Amino acid sequence: MVAPSSISTAELAEKINKHLGLKFEDKNSAWSVLDSPISGRGVFAARDIAPGEIILRDTALLAGPKASDASILNICVVCCALLQESDHEKIMCPKGCAMPVCNTCADSETHATECELLRHWKPKDGKNINFHCVRLISIVRCFFLGDLQRQLLYALQANSDKYYRAELQKAMAGFEQFPKDRKMLEYFYRTICIFNTNSFEGDCKVNGAEVRVRALFPLASLINHQCTPNADHYFENAQTIIITATRPIKQGEEIVTSYTKLLWSTLTRKMFLFMTKHFMCSCQRCLDPTENGTYLSALFCRAQGCKGIVIPVQTKTLQPDWRCTTCESVFPHSKMARYQDFALNTINNRINKGSVAEMITFINDMCPRFCPSSNYVLVEAKLNVIWRMSRPTTEEFNEDHLKCKERYKEEIVALLEKLGAGDCTLKKLITEEIL
Ligand SMILES: C[S@@+](CC[C@H](N)C(=O)[O-])C[C@H]1O[C@@H](n2cnc3c(N)ncnc32)[C@H](O)[C@@H]1O
Ligand SMILES: [Zn+2]
Ligand SMILES: [Zn+2]
Ligand SMILES: [Zn+2]
Numbered sequence: 001m002v003a004p005s006s007i008s009t010a011e012l013a014e015k016i017n018k019h020l021g022l023k024f025e026d027k028n029s030a031w032s033v034l035d036s037p038i039s040g041r042g043v044f045a046a047r048d049i050a051p052g053e054i055i056l057r058d059t060a061l062l063a064g065p066k067a068s069d070a071s072i073l074n075i076c077v078v079c080c081a082l083l084q085e086s087d088h089e090k091i092m093c094p095k096g097c098a099m100p101v102c103n104t105c106a107d108s109e110t111h112a113t114e115c116e117l118l119r120h121w122k123p124k125d126g127k128n129i130n131f132h133c134v135r136l137i138s139i140v141r142c143f144f145l146g147d148l149q150r151q152l153l154y155a156l157q158a159n160s161d162k163y164y165r166a167e168l169q170k171a172m173a174g175f176e177q178f179p180k181d182r183k184m185l186e187y188f189y190r191t192i193c194i195f196n197t198n199s200f201e202g203d204c205k206v207n208g209a210e211v212r213v214r215a216l217f218p219l220a221s222l223i224n225h226q227c228t229p230n231a232d233h234y235f236e237n238a239q240t241i242i243i244t245a246t247r248p249i250k251q252g253e254e255i256v257t258s259y260t261k262l263l264w265s266t267l268t269r270k271m272f273l274f275m276t277k278h279f280m281c282s283c284q285r286c287l288d289p290t291e292n293g294t295y296l297s298a299l300f301c302r303a304q305g306c307k308g309i310v311i312p313v314q315t316k317t318l319q320p321d322w323r324c325t326t327c328e329s330v331f332p333h334s335k336m337a338r339y340q341d342f343a344l345n346t347i348n349n350r351i352n353k354g355s356v357a358e359m360i361t362f363i364n365d366m367c368p369r370f371c372p373s374s375n376y377v378l379v380e381a382k383l384n385v386i387w388r389m390s391r392p393t394t395e396e397f398n399e400d401h402l403k404c405k406e407r408y409k410e411e412i413v414a415l416l417e418k419l420g421a422g423d424c425t426l427k428k429l430i431t432e433e434i435l
């Protein structure tokens, strides 16, 4: 981990206030920035906060389209609007910076400076989108920040990772004359580390179309993770994030969000956090092998004749032993991991293939033969059915299908309830169908 610049927590809080003061007036601030018992700095409730209340609104230091792979590239790098043209050549900046831009942004002042810099580095291919280069645009924007915003950016935590270095090298390969100076490369690398450690990802509507964006916020970046969080986030627009309370929060309590999906099993969450955020979570939920009685990790017992379920017994390792809750047989992690992978692959291979009706039959009739109904992979499959049935489709559903959808919804809401997830975005999506 690269240590944040030597700025005290109080100084940082003051600078954040200034940054937000420029944009939002907040007379009844619900948050304060303090040192955290979880890790480093954190955000705390400055007063009691009710569920559903907006805790804070933060404005981005750096932002851009998600651009994690070639499939989601037709987004203007400036305003994040969806570009309707599928022909790459037609959506590329006419000036030759090799970025997709809309007609309005192509001539905008906002784009002019970054366009000039990118052209100075000489893109190798001005006609096709290179997603490594598009991903770099959010980083390049660190050159155009004001003093305050730059100080805030470099006060954030930066986790190092060889993949972040590879990210820079792949983007560099897209230009003939990318700066090779060591100091400059370290500057880019550090910014990429900060971006990956702290950025938020989310969907937001731009000109009526939903797009996926990634952005870095100085205050929201200080929010630590817990697997049963008391807050959630959404993007108001590509530059603004809102953090809301999902449960009542008492004055002085730390405000925490989840960096993972809520319904993942403990090992899946732990592995994801370790690989992408470089820490091992040891929150209450991670310490409870039953996960508040949800048994999201459960697999069937492999002992002959036993119909029980097995769950991981140690909570602090990524390779725990598993124990049957009925016959108490113990199985090594390697064996259960193979079994979990089998369930995951078998179910994921079906998702989005074939009709929803076929998926329902598979979930109800086939899956119970090899996977307990509480297992998170099966829960994810049910969520997938709910999403597919809630969006516009040409498929027709009979009464049984609709009943199944309602049952899946009730099951998932009950799971969220057991986890203590409160009024989280997922619950709102399921119950209010704001899709
Ligand atoms: C977005 S930052 C959160 C703010 C950070 N505490 C700071 O001082 O800047 C994410 C980093 O905080 C730390 N962190 C967040 N939640 C944690 C947790 N539950 N347990 C341990 N470390 C955590 C990890 O180092 C992680 O990479
Ligand atoms: Zn645009
Ligand atoms: Zn341009
Ligand atoms: Zn946890």
Ligand SMILES: [Zn+2]
Pocket: 301, 302, 303, 306, 307, 308, 309, 324, 325, 326, 327, 328, 329
């Ligand atoms: Zn057993």
